[in-house]
Structures are given as C-alpha cells and as structure tokens.
Amino acid sequence: MSRRPVLCLGAGRMGRGIAHAMAHGGHDVRLLDMKPRDPADFRRLKDEALAEIGSSLSMVADLGGFDPALVGDILGRVSVHPADRAEAAFAGAELIFEAVPETHDAKAAAFALVDRHAESDAILASTTSTMLATELAGLTALPGRTLNAHWLNPAFLVPLVEISPSDQTEPDTLARLERILEQLGKVPVRCKASPGYIVPRIQALAMNEAARLVEEGVASAEDVDRAVKYGFGLRFGVLGLLEFIDWGGGDILFHASRYMTQATGEQRFAAPAIVNDKMENGQIGLRTGQGFFDYSDRDIDAYRRERLGAFLAAVRNAGLWNQPVTSADEPRRSPPEQ
Ligand SMILES: NC(=O)C1=CN([C@@H]2O[C@H](COP(=O)(O)OP(=O)(O)OC[C@H]3O[C@@H](n4cnc5c(N)ncnc54)[C@H](O)[C@@H]3O)[C@@H](O)[C@H]2O)C=CC1
Numbered sequence: 001m002s003r004r005p006v007l008c009l010g011a012g013r014m015g016r017g018i019a020h021a022m023a024h025g026g027h028d029v030r031l032l033d034m035k036p037r038d039p040a041d042f043r044r045l046k047d048e049a050l051a052e053i054g055s056s057l058s059m060v061a062d063l064g065g066f067d068p069a070l071v072g073d074i075l076g077r078v079s080v081h082p083a084d085r086a087e088a089a090f091a092g093a094e095l096i097f098e099a100v101p102e103t104h105d106a107k108a109a110a111f112a113l114v115d116r117h118a119e120s121d122a123i124l125a126s127t128t129s130t131m132l133a134t135e136l137a138g139l140t141a142l143p144g145r146t147l148n149a150h151w152l153n154p155a156f157l158v159p160l161v162e163i164s165p166s167d168q169t170e171p172d173t174l175a176r177l178e179r180i181l182e183q184l185g186k187v188p189v190r191c192k193a194s195p196g197y198i199v200p201r202i203q204a205l206a207m208n209e210a211a212r213l214v215e216e217g218v219a220s221a222e223d224v225d226r227a228v229k230y231g232f233g234l235r236f237g238v239l240g241l242l243e244f245i246d247w248g249g250g251d252i253l254f255h256a257s258r259y260m261t262q263a264t265g266e267q268r269f270a271a272p273a274i275v276n277d278k279m280e281n282g283q284i285g286l287r288t289g290q291g292f293f294d295y296s297d298r299d300i301d302a303y304r305r306e307r308l309g310a311f312l313a314a315v316r317n318a319g320l321w322n323q324p325v326t327s328a329d330e331p332r333r334s335p336p337e338q
C-alpha cells in the first residue's frame with residue numbers, strides 16, 4: 001500500500017507529535033517551519049525538532065512499544081524544511097496538518113500558503129483546539145477540502161482524533177482523512193463545528209470540577225487524582241460515559257442531578273432535557289432495554305460478560321487485580337503508591 005507524504009505546517013509541539021505518529025505509520029513527513037529565520041536559527045530549530053522526535057520515538061520503543069532498532073528508519077521519514085522552501089515541501093503531499101499558533105493571523109497566513117502551494121487533491125486539516133471549522137473555512141479558497149482534526153496530546157500515543165468538518169467540507173475529504181487515520185491505527189470520531197469538540201468540552205467541566213474540589217477543601221489534590229485514576233478514568237475507559245448512564249441507570253443520573261442541584265444550589269449539576277425526557281419515557285438503559293443505546297435485540301448477559309471481561313482486563317493491566325484470599329494469615333494488601 002502506498003502512503004503519500006504528509007506535511008505539517010509548524011514545527012512546534014503538535015507538529016512534532018503528529019510527525020512522530022505519521023512517520024510511525026509509514027508516511028514520509030515534512031515539517032515546514034512557518035517562521036522566516038536566518039540559516040543558523042533554522043538549523044537549530046531543525047536539529048531540535050528531529051532530536052525531540054527521535055527521543056520520543058526512542059522512549060516509546062524502550063518502553064516496549066516497538067523494536068528500538070526501527071527508530072532510525074522511522075526518524076528517517078521526517079524532514080524539516082525552512083519557510084522559504086515551502087513549494088518543495090508541498091509537492092506530492094496528500095495531507096496537510098496546519099499546526100501553527102492558536103491566533104487568527106497565524107492561521108490565516110498558513111491557510112494562504114496552502115492556497116498557493118497545495119496539490120489539487122490535498123486535504124487541509126487544522127489542529128486548532130478552539131477555532132470552529134466553519135470559521136476556518138472562510139480563510140481558504142479550498143473549503144471543500146478543509147476540516148479540523150483535533151489530536152489529543154501526546155498525539156503519538158492517544159488513538160483518538162476528533163474530526164470536525166464545516167458545512168462546506170466535501171464528504172470525500174472526510175472519508176479520505178478517516179481512512180488515512182484508520183490505516184495509522186488511530187480512532188477518528190466525527191463532530192459538528194461546536195466549541196470544544198467532544199473531549200475538551202467534557203474534560204473542561206471535569207477538570208474545573210476537580211480544581212473546585214481542591215479549592216473548596218473537599219479533598220486533597222492527591223485524593224482527587226487517585227479517585228480519577230482508580231475509579232472514574234478506569235471505568236469510563238471501558239464503558240464510555242453514555243454507556244455507563246445506561247448501565248447504571250438513567251434514573252440514577254436523573255435523581256442524582258436533582259439532588260446535587262438542590263443541595264448545592266448550583267445549576268451546573270442540572271440534567272439536560274434529554275436525560276429528563278428519557279426518564280419520563282422509561283428509557284433508562286439496560287433495565288428497560290432502551291437508553292442512549294438500544295438493547296432490545298441484544299443478549300444482555302453476553303453483553304455484560306463482554307464488558308466485564310474488558311473491565312477485568314483493564315484492572316489487571318493497571319496491576320490492581322488481586323486473587324482471592326485463601327488463607328487467614330495472608331498479609332493485608334496495600335493500595336498503590338500514587
Ligand atoms: N499543545 C497542545 O497540547 C495542543 C495544541 N493544539 C493546537 O495545535 C496548534 C499548534 O499548537 P502547538 O503545536 O502547541 O504550538 P507551538 O507554539 O508549539 O508551535 C507552533 C509552531 O508554528 C510555527 N509558527 C508559525 N507562525 C508562527 C508565528 N506567527 N509565531 C510563532 N510560531 C509560528 C512555529 O514553527 C512554531 O513552532 C494550535 O492550534 C493549538 O491550539 C491542539 C491540541 C493540543
């Protein structure tokens with residue numbers, strides 16, 4: 001299978017992380033430094049970028065991710081190009097990741113460069129954390145081939161990439177980008193142009209609530225993070241948020257949201273209409289066969305067994321699974337350090 005070159009506009013944190021991921025997946029990757037610099041300054045940037053990618057590749061390999069003997073070949077797929085050699089860097093590139101700073105001017109300059117040099121079938125994917133695809137579409141003459149691809153940090157480890165098209169993005173562009181990412185082993189999900197995509201929107205609430213717990217003196221920072229690592233994160237890593245609503249019961253969420261709102265006087269705990277409506281319609285999840293997902297045709301026992309198996313594997317993988325106690329004088333187990 002042939003893999004065409006990938007271009008990253010911007011050789012900063014995201015550009016380097018994406019270059020690592022794409023090179024690992026067999027692509028030649030060109031990092032285009034978007035800032036005009038004198039030759040010595042460019043050489044420093046180039047050496048620094050390649051050294052950082054080499055070191056993150058080595059770290060993953062040394063941690064058991066892949067054979068360390070492959071690091072050199074993978075790093076050899078990455079090249080860094082100066083701003084005044086843009087044309088050569090664009091030649092043949094099927095996929096362009098824009099990864100310049102999160103300012104309108106930097107994005108506009110990068111998109112203008114794409115308009116000038118991109119191949120006629122190239123896809124332009126912005127890595128912006130906050131700007132909507134619908135806004136960015138106005139910055140390019142190629143809105144049909146432009147969309148957002150929001151990677152999570154570290155890009156070379158987190159499988160998820162959130163893809164957000166504008167209403168002008170051509171379906172073929174979306175499908176091609178998904179195919180390329182899937183070939184890489186990534187897991188693309190689609191979302192509309194809406195602030196915060198999926199993960200940043202959910203995690204902003206969760207992160208702020210965690211900070212608030214510390215601010216209010218409810219729990220120490222250590223205990224908040226232990227709660228997340230050994231409960232919240234572990235379980236939602238297996239079940240997902242909506243699946244767990246169905247698993248535990250939408251009725252529990254309905255009542256919990258009411259209680260929390262009344263007890264704290266804070267509207268941020270109120271359930272959205274969809275939770276209240278499902279409660280009213282008896283769509284509370286596994287128990288009624290319908291919730292956010294439809295279980296009516298499913299073998300619930302087989303489903304539970306499969307999910308519990310995944311859960312057990314996650315607990316075991318975290319080194320937290322214990323065999324049953326078989327003798328009264330077995331020493332007590334101690335909890336993990338962190
Ligand atoms: N850092 C992160 O964790 C994440 C960042 N993003 C998004 O990725 C994009 C890139 O972010 P980072 O890689 O963190 O930025 P960065 O500051 O590390 O890198 C930006 C690169 O763009 C280039 N550049 C072009 N025009 C520039 C200008 N006018 N001033 C300075 N540098 C210029 C430089 O080569 C610089 O290295 C942003 O849109 C950001 O919101 C998305 C997800 C996570």
Ligand SMILES: O=C(O)[C@@H](O)C(=O)[C@H](O)[C@@H](O)CO
Nearest residue numbers: 129151152153199200203204
């Ligand atoms: O990895 C991430 O979560 C980033 O891609 C982000 O988008 C930002 O860190 C943002 O969510 C800040 O909360």
